[in-house]
Amino acid sequence: MKRSVAPVFWLLFGAGGMLAALTGPALVVITGLAAPTGIGLSPDFMSFARALSFVHNPFGKVILFGIIVLFFWHGAERIFLTLRDMHAGGRLTLMWICYGTAGVLTFVTVAALTMIGV
């Protein structure tokens, strides 16, 4: 009997889902609400210099890579399944679109992190 390849995407989905459940709300509050408005955090919290030194740090790189990429793969799985439920297209087509997008964005993330360098 033929094994499904779903486990690959499901584990990425699960890792991203767990990461989002533990860090998502706090991250949205910090980078999307508190820092931009200066409420509760310094308006310079995400200044160019600080952001740059954060990304230069290897730990910063790993954190950003993990969050961005796993969030993408989490979303890709859910969007794929929902589009399939909605009969938005054939199964393989939707897989290519959703997982393909996540794959391309993973590549772009690596490229951006590499460009910024150490």
Added chain:
Amino acid sequence: MPSEAGVGSREIVIEVLRYRSDTDSRPVPQRYRVPFTNDMSVLQGLQYIKDHLDGTLSFRWSCRMAICGSCGMMIDAEPKLACMTFLRDYHPGPLRIEPLTHFPIERDLVVTVGGFVKKIENIYPYLIPKTPRRLDEGEYLQTPTQLAQYESFSDCINCMLCYAACPQFGENPDFIGPGAMALLQRYNGDSRDGAQAKRMELVHTENGAWSCTAVGYCSEVCPKQVDPANAVNQNKTRSALDFFLRFLRPAHSGGAASNGDAR
């Protein structure tokens, strides 16, 4: 107007989806006015129709007490056992009764169960002892903790309500589905069983655990709290880990990790 059946003065309109395979080209609704008392189940309402109003109405039933699993049907669009659902909760109606959704209709409320039975046959639904024992060696022992691992999955009465609840079974009739997967886990989770690897082969496929999207409605409609969603989804975890861990195992064993082995 008390009738000979001893039913009360209240009346409910029951609308049954009829399909008389010899004459109807497609299912059509038919309404009946049924007198009822507070203690009457939907099944008793259907029996009243058959005995007093329309003898041609067909439906399955047997035990009247939620243990045979025969009288599953859509009651106001929810999969329920007719024997444990009460007319008083739907008064004055019209109460819509339809055969279980996703299944082919044989006649009226009777659906085809062949596909489901076939699935159950395919999962090796019996204990395959890990270490065979001779009769004189005594019984296979099991601790209460080991029993707790699979006990609820052995409570399934094959009523198929979970299949009617599962949209992914509706999309893919070949999906093994919640009920058969619960039975599969009943054996795979049993410390005495040794055939996990055999059953996992089916779990690993697209029609195995991977057709499930964790909707969870199957467990909500289950009249026996079997929690089939737990059976399917814990096997998703097991199958996902096995997808990668199989490369770490000795080459010859194509088997699967299972809690049965670990305990």
Added chain:
Amino acid sequence: MNGPRSYLRRTDTLWWARRTYLAYTLREATGIAVAGYAFILLAGLISLANGERAYDVWLNFLKSPWSLALHLLFLIAMVVHVWTWFKIMPKTMPRLVIGRRIVTQNEITAAGIVVAVAAFIVILLVAECVQP
């Protein structure tokens, strides 16, 4: 297997929009917010790679009412995600038996949510501590 004249009704292709499955569909829709938030972070990363001026454009976007509204929406979706995530998590686990007692699924859900709330607080505290 089927009778000679058995009748198979057409599957309802809009089932995901029906009341019974709406909570499920909304749960899956939170994935759009999770990916959307990652997209905004990636945009920030790309602008960071392109120098200070590009990065300031991104920072100014974050200050716009559009962005704030969007992030408020993300936050709501994330909270729904946390709740529903730990609601289904016990379904993906074998029965957990401690001593001789089965740990109920509600207990596992509650434990998960407690950890998520703790993580929320810790991350905010860390952010407070490292601000300039």
